[in-house]
Amino acid sequence: MVKTILKQLFRLPFVEDIVYIVGGVLIAFILYSSLGFALHTDKPVLTVVSGSMEPTLMIGDLIVVKGVDPSDIEKGDIIVFDTDGFINKLVVHRVYEVLEAENVDELSGEKHIVYSFRTKGDNVVTNSHVDPWIIHEKNVYGVNIIRIPYLGYPRIMLNNLMEFAAFKF
DSSP, rough: HHHHHHHHHHSSSHHHHHHHHHHHHHHHHHHHHHHHHHHHHSEEEEEEEHHHHHHHHSOOOOOEEEOGGGOOOOOTOOOEEEOSSSSSOEEEEEEEEEEEEEEOHHHTTHHHHHEEEEEEOOOTTTOSSSOOEEGGGGGGGEEEEETTTTTTTHHHHHHHHHHHHHHHH
């Protein structure tokens, strides 16, 4: 009985399309989550959407990000971070300066180093000065490990289409 109903359902052309779309989304989610787990970050794959890092990273580049211990981040590394409210998007910039501060845990009394970072984009025209923010280690998602040119353009186009549709309707 159930088998017969499923066969009849799958004869309808739109049902098969829906199954493929849902399956594709599910596979993409599993791959993204697995990559995030393997690379120790919540944001393993990102698209470059501004020219602030040109010529190193171009608009439309897809980057792969690996989470690292803050003590391993050095001057010159390209990091992905949240500005903690200064800008409502993730930023990809180069570390200009590493700041270290000693912190004492109030409960245990143990001392440990807390890292912060000054950053700057590579584009000498749009980013001639060091960024106005200091990034705390908790706001860093990781360092850029791979750049894949042009692969981020479909995401940019999809975002633009969605923004246009939201604005239009």
